Amino acid sequence: MNIEEEYIRLIFGLKLRQIRMEKNLSLFGLSKLSNISKSYLNEIEKGKKYPKTDKIAILANVLEVPYDNLVSLKLDKNLAPLGEILQSKILKEVPLELFGIQESDLIDIISNAPAKVNAFISTLIEIAQNYNLSRESFFLAALRSYQEAHNNYFEDIEDSVEKFAKAYQINLQEKIKCDDLEEILIEEFGYTILKKGLNKYSNLSDIRSVFIPKSKTLLLSKTIGESQKTFIYGKEIAYNYLNLTDRLYTFPWIKFQRFDQVLNNFMASYFAGALIIPRKNIVEDLKLFFDEPKWSSSKFNDMILKYTDSPETFYTRLTNILPKVFHFKNLFFLRFTNKDQENRYKLSKELHITQQQPPTANEIHEHYCRRWVSVALLNFLEKSKITTDIQISNYPDNHLKYIVISSGTKDPFKEGYNRSISIGLLLSPLLNSKINFLTDNSIISKEVGVTCERCPIKDCEVRFCEATELEKQAENKAIENMVKQIQNDYS
Structure with missing residues (x-):
């Protein structure tokens, strides 16, 4: 029409x-x-x-x-x-x-x-x-709503990964090899891969790959490691195997023209994550890990490194598996970034399953709570190492408690920057029945807020600024009560 x-x-x-x-x-x-x-x-x-x-x-x-x-x-x-x-x-x-x-x-x-x-x-x-909401922001918000409506689990893509592995004789019981995926792209889909193809383009330092559709040429940055390369190859295979034609040609993306590009980019990323971390494997590993009587950061890191050296890929996969298989449907996923020596933190990615779990990104430039494990560990990162910690976060305003696991690394693509990836699970009888280490007394419990400006916690040792928004609310409430008193006096 x-x-x-x-x-x-x-x-x-x-x-x-x-x-x-x-x-x-x-x-x-x-x-x-x-x-x-x-x-x-x-x-x-x-x-x-x-x-x-x-x-x-x-x-x-x-x-x-x-x-x-x-x-x-x-x-x-x-x-x-x-x-x-x-x-x-x-x-x-x-x-x-x-x-x-x-x-x-x-x-x-x-x-x-x-x-x-x-x-x-x-x-x-x-x-x-x-709030300077761009077209891309609108599309991404729609995508997040779509993910959340489906508990971020897509059976058809999971099945496609297993069919692909069978068709191309990929052993999902072993760690996916970058060279195997590269061979499939070249031999099956006619790709030319230039592993240092972006070297001469100095202004593309943040871009990890560019695909040229006319010649089927994939140009890579020399800065990416094996895990990142494997993920990029997995996405390229997904575009071809799933026949996703309306696609983006850079990773990370620069600009979306249409929503189909946003959706197809997500589907390709989901495929790549499910290929690198197959559902059967991670379900078995998580069951064993949840049976542990004590929390162990090193064992959690080992579980990540079994598949990838990218915590974000692993945590994203958790958001697929935990709601579907373990029925942990009240969770949030957060990615924070900051620059060395700077006391400012940006929530650059988030996902909330089932309902809008705290915390959420704010567009009014308030200061996120420094008591969050996801923020605190950014100050204690070591180069070429994953730092993982756990915390029970108690939000006194709404009486909700979450077990929050967070892993941080130096940003592998930006010198002098850090990033942390976190997943928070709402504490409940179901969670307690399936995760043994929740009874571990060594896990620190903290009262937390969302932003300093709205935080009711008194005498906070890491408060960045005063609770100005709460003070405004209290002042307005006092005025409201006084007006009611005047009305009563003259009624």
Whole structure:
């Protein structure tokens, strides 16, 4: 369907409905005046049909509006934001089908309550502008919602990995070899791989790979290690094996043009992670680890290094397996980064399963709690070594407790930067029944906040700034109580 035609139908339907409502006419009433059936008028207003010129002339006459005004694509100021949204094709970009929503459902909502929907859309636009929400951020937020709605587990991709391994004789019981994946890319998919192909491009120091589709050439950075190379090869195999044609050509990504690119990038990454860390293997390892009576950072690190030297790849795989296999469906995943000697920390990646677990990224430049294990260990990292720690985090505001495991490394791609990857599991009877080491008294328990500005903890030894937001709330509450007292005094 031509999108321009669709847009014209929608705008005409919105204008017709708006004018009819201003004239205090029902659909039945307009049908009587125009001799056009009520059902056909209803389809026009919902953007499903566009009337012929003779019917437009009749409608313009009975509604007492100029013909040109009725067919104009210009909306009045009350509906202008709706026109911008429709013309921008945003409804085509939003992955509605992922959530079981038909585009027609939204059109019905818009046509039934255009003023309210317009106010809602205007609010979203204002929020997006205030927080500098980019197109990419919007797409990534939609992807996170999609992951969370499926508990971040995708059976079809898991099955595809096992079918691929069987078809190409990859032994999933052994650590995946980078050379094996490289051979498949070259022999099966016709790739040319230049392992130092990005060396001469000094301004691409943060880019690890670039794929040239016309010549099927994969250029790699000389800075990447074997694990990173294996992951990149795994993603390239996924694009070909899963037939994901609308894709990104750099890793990490630079810019998304369409949501399909975001989704396909995720699917390829999921495939690569499931290939490097097969589900059967990690399930067996986790069961053994959870049976341990005592927490052991070294054993946890050994489990990571069995598959990869990238904690992020391992922790991401945990977010697939723990909700599905172990039924730990209240969890969060966080990636923090910071620069050496700087007391500022950026939450650069997050995922929340089942509900919005604390903490979440904030866009108002507040300061994350320094009591989090994920933040604290960033100050104690050693080069070429994974540092892992564990903590029970107690949020006094909402009475929730999490067991949080965090692993940090020096950033392998940015000199002088650090990163930590964490997973937090909500403490519950189910968790206690499946993880023996939770009774280990050596695990430190701490009260934590989300940001210093909103933290109720008194005498915090690592507080970065005062609880200014809480102070504002207390001041406003005091004023509210005083006003109530005045009302009571003079009632």
